[in-house]
Amino acid sequence: MRATTTPPPSREPHRWRNTARFRRLGLQTTPGRIRALAAVVVLAIAGFYFVANIAVGNARDGLRVIGHDAGPQVLATGDLYFALSDMDSQVASILLTGREHSPGTRQQALHRYNRDRATANRAAIQAAELSADDPTDQATVRSILDGLGRYERLASQAMVLDAQANHPAGPPPRNVIAVYRQATDLMTQELLPPAYNLTLEGGATVREAYAAKRSAVLSGRLWVALAGLAVIAALAGLQTFVTARFRRRLNLALAVATLGLLLLTVSAVRLLSDQAAHLQAAKTSGFDSILTMARARAISNSLHADESRFLLDPGRADTYSLAYLDKSQAVLYAASRNLGEYYTALGTAIKAYRANPRAVRFLGFYGDEARAHPGPAVTTLLSRFQQFQTDDQRIRQLTGAGHDRQAAMLVTGHSAGSPGYSFDQYDQAVVSLIVRHRGTFDQTIRAGDRELGRSVVGNWSVVLPLAAVGAAVLVAVGIRARLVEYR
Amino acid sequence: MHGRRAGAAAVVALALGLSMAACSASGPPSIVGKQTLRIGVKEDQPGLGLRLPDGRFAGFDVDVARYVAAKLDVRPDHITFVPVTSATRETALGNGSVDLVFATYSITPERATKVTFGGPYYVAHQDTMVRAGDTAIRSVHDLKGKRLCAVAGSNSWKRVTQALNIAAVLAPAASYSACVAMLRDRRTDAVSTDDLILAGFAARAGPAVRIVNEPFSYERYGIGIRKGDLSGCEAVNRAVSQMYLDGTAAALLQKWFGRTRLQLDTRVPQFEGCE
Numbered sequence: 155m156r157a158t159t160t161p162p163p164s165r166e167p168h169r170w171r172n173t174a175r176f177r178r179l180g181l182q183t184t185p186g187r188i189r190a191l192a193a194v195v196v197l198a199i200a201g202f203y204f205v206a207n208i209a210v211g212n213a214r215d216g217l218r219v220i221g222h223d224a225g226p227q228v229l230a231t232g233d234l235y236f237a238l239s240d241m242d243s244q245v246a247s248i249l250l251t252g253r254e255h256s257p258g259t260r261q262q263a264l265h266r267y268n269r270d271r272a273t274a275n276r277a278a279i280q281a282a283e284l285s286a287d288d289p290t291d292q293a294t295v296r297s298i299l300d301g302l303g304r305y306e307r308l309a310s311q312a313m314v315l316d317a318q319a320n321h322p323a324g325p326p327p328r329n330v331i332a333v334y335r336q337a338t339d340l341m342t343q344e345l346l347p348p349a350y351n352l353t354l355e356g357g358a359t360v361r362e363a364y365a366a367k368r369s370a371v372l373s374g375r376l377w378v379a380l381a382g383l384a385v386i387a388a389l390a391g392l393q394t395f396v397t398a399r400f401r402r403r404l405n406l407a408l409a410v411a412t413l414g415l416l417l418l419t420v421s422a423v424r425l426l427s428d429q430a431a432h433l434q435a436a437k438t439s440g441f442d443s444i445l446t447m448a449r450a451r452a453i454s455n456s457l458h459a460d461e462s463r464f465l466l467d468p469g470r471a472d473t474y475s476l477a478y479l480d481k482s483q484a485v486l487y488a489a490s491r492n493l494g495e496y497y498t499a500l501g502t503a504i505k506a507y508r509a510n511p512r513a514v515r516f517l518g519f520y521g522d523e524a525r526a527h528p529g530p531a532v533t534t535l536l537s538r539f540q541q542f543q544t545d546d547q548r549i550r551q552l553t554g555a556g557h558d559r560q561a562a563m564l565v566t567g568h569s570a571g572s573p574g575y576s577f578d579q580y581d582q583a584v585v586s587l588i589v590r591h592r593g594t595f596d597q598t599i600r601a602g603d604r605e606l607g608r609s610v611v612g613n614w615s616v617v618l619p620l621a622a623v624g625a626a627v628l629v630a631v632g633i634r635a636r637l638v639e640y641r
Numbered sequence: 642m643h644g645r646r647a648g649a650a651a652v653v654a655l656a657l658g659l660s661m662a663a664c665s666a667s668g669p670p671s672i673v674g675k676q677t678l679r680i681g682v683k684e685d686q687p688g689l690g691l692r693l694p695d696g697r698f699a700g701f702d703v704d705v706a707r708y709v710a711a712k713l714d715v716r717p718d719h720i721t722f723v724p725v726t727s728a729t730r731e732t733a734l735g736n737g738s739v740d741l742v743f744a745t746y747s748i749t750p751e752r753a754t755k756v757t758f759g760g761p762y763y764v765a766h767q768d769t770m771v772r773a774g775d776t777a778i779r780s781v782h783d784l785k786g787k788r789l790c791a792v793a794g795s796n797s798w799k800r801v802t803q804a805l806n807i808a809a810v811l812a813p814a815a816s817y818s819a820c821v822a823m824l825r826d827r828r829t830d831a832v833s834t835d836d837l838i839l840a841g842f843a844a845r846a847g848p849a850v851r852i853v854n855e856p857f858s859y860e861r862y863g864i865g866i867r868k869g870d871l872s873g874c875e876a877v878n879r880a881v882s883q884m885y886l887d888g889t890a891a892a893l894l895q896k897w898f899g900r901t902r903l904q905l906d907t908r909v910p911q912f913e914g915c916e
Contacts, residue, residue: 351911489751491804
């Protein structure tokens with residue numbers, strides 16, 4: 155216990171210290187000043203808590219949108235698009251084969267058709283779950299599923315008519331084409347566009363969330379550092395005042411509070427830096443490429459279907475071959491005025507890339523991918539795309555020479571060396587890149603989640619309020635013993 | 642005194658913290674947030690973009706542009722329509738003399754290397770218009786050896802002579818209204834372009850011309866945006882989605898093309914995606 159019973163004398167009074175307002179606040183007495191300083195410290199702690207809470211909340215929101223909502227939504231809707239598009243592709247293949255299916259090919263196509271339908275249903279349910287808080291998106295997914303029912307009826311009608319027609323490989327009779335046109339128009343104009351637009355919307359959501367949340371986390375980091383410094387300065391001020399007035403060495407409670415807040419500030423700043431880095435990695439090394447490749451896969455499947463439709467429906471051959479060219483250019487853009495020139499330009503572009511993977515001289519999805527992730531996986535992807543295009547050229551040469559039947563047999567085959575096989579190989583290369591980017595993406599999202607604390611220990615929504623309250627209690631304890639002396 | 646200064650700093654930090662939530666990312670200039678918009682439209686295509694005698698613009702493209710601008714929070718009297726031709730669309734966007742282009746602007750991979758495309762807001766189909774008495778031309782392939790009107794900057798004639806390799810003889814023109822005049826004056830044998838454009842001209846030309854009605858392509862009408870304005874592109878796409886959802890698209894198509902024989906598609910098209 156302290157020996158002194160009289161409070162230390164006040165220093166030379168300052169002019170404004172004698173104002174009425176000053177006296178009303180009780181600042182002319184030492185206990186009053188201690189209380190005022192303590193109030194400033196507590197306010198600063200509250201400010202720190204407020205600022206840190208917002209910054210950590212921004213990091214959490216960013217991770218949630220990118221990693222758990224829109225990111226998975228892009229994957230689910232990408233799968234949905236692929237499965238739907240592939241259903242139509244399989245129907246075209248069955249109709250093209252006619253009675254000339256080698257043992258098992260028709261069965262195989264039907265099997266794939268059913269598998270696609272199951273995948274589409276699963277992906278649609280997943281997409282609906284992920285858009286639980288967006289009624290418009292949910293309605294879109296529902297309408298896709300409704301349309302799918304109508305599509306299936308038309309497709310089976312076309313397949314039944316086709317079986318009855320018992321035609322050789324090549325374009326089926328007119329009545330079959332008429333029903334298939336209804337089916338494929340329904341698919342390409344009513345079912346696929348909303349699925350693709352949902353994928354794009356997921357991409358837009360991620361881009362916006364990333365831009366807003368990452369910069370918020372980074373500016374939050376600055377504010378946390380400033381607020382932490384302010385609290386520490388306020389605590390130091392209180393400490394100085396108390397030790398000077400009461401001629402004591404150190405107020406232990408205040409010192410502990412200062413040290414605690416210093417640690418908290420440093421780790422909060424580090425956490426926010428790491429979170430910003432995770433957001434960046436998830437977006438630029440994972441998500442962007444997932445989106446690019448998911449779109450490339452969707453468009454590729456649809457151009458593959460255009461190849462079959464071109465053979466199936468001679469009345470629309472021009473439409474389908476022009477669409478095929480446009481879509482090929484979207485996947486890999488090499489300047490060319492028609493398909494003939496495209497095959498050549500594609501060959502030249504890929505050859506140049508192989509010679510020097512650092513100088514990517516083509517645009518489109520694969521231009522982006524090759525620039526972002528140069529390496530053997532992209533080289534494989536490009537070679538397989540080129541092989542698929544070479545086979546396409548062969549098919550078009552056959553039809554051009556009047557060998558429709560031969561072209562149809564080629565395009566529907568899936569044995570090694572056939573165009574169907576080369577498309578499957580190409581699609582696998584696309585999928586393996588998606589899987590790879592997905593790995594990077596999941597890894598960074600998991601790291602971010604871990605640091606924000608899914609567990610209680612290290613969980614920032616627990617640590618932050620506890621630390622703030624703890625610091626305020628320490629301040630109260632620290633000044634209480636001094637104030638008691640004035641009772 | 643330390644305590645007082647630190648306290649003041651803490652209060653400042655707190656105040657700044659409050660304003661922190663309002664902070665947003667700054668990016669490259671975008672059409673989003675602009676108070677006024679200059680929109681490039683055609684001035685000579687009836688039904689799509691036509692300058693009326695009083696100087697105002699009217700047509701499907703113009704109405705779609707107004708709808709999208711409203712969704713971007715631009716007041717109707719803050720929109721300036723600027724006439725563009727097929728040849729000037731990319732330059733007008735590039736040099737900033739227009740903010741957006743709604744001018745029967747088909748998305749092509751080649752154009753997509755120069756501008757960012759929102760939409761498409763409609764998918765038209767290329768068809769061919771000939772003189773009513775000309776029965777020799779029944780499909781685009783019959784244009785071999787015939788004179789085909791070629792509008793500078795347009796993709797339509799390229800579809801015929803380059804993409805489909807049909808050896809038509811090109812008759813250059815500056816616009817589709819000029820092409821239609823040339824067709825009637827026998828200075829060209831055919832005008833091949835989007836069915837929406839042809840329908841507008843056919844309605845005016847009456848029995849003098851005939852549309853072959855053998856569509857052979859998908860022409861995806863994009864909204865031209867300055868290259869790289871991603872947030873602008875995304876905002877425009879949301880507006881187009883909304884336009885189909887709330888029935889405006891169907892109403893506008895009916896308003897401008899309801900009296901033609903065209904099969905109008907009132908379902909939202911597959912977007913190009915913003916790059």
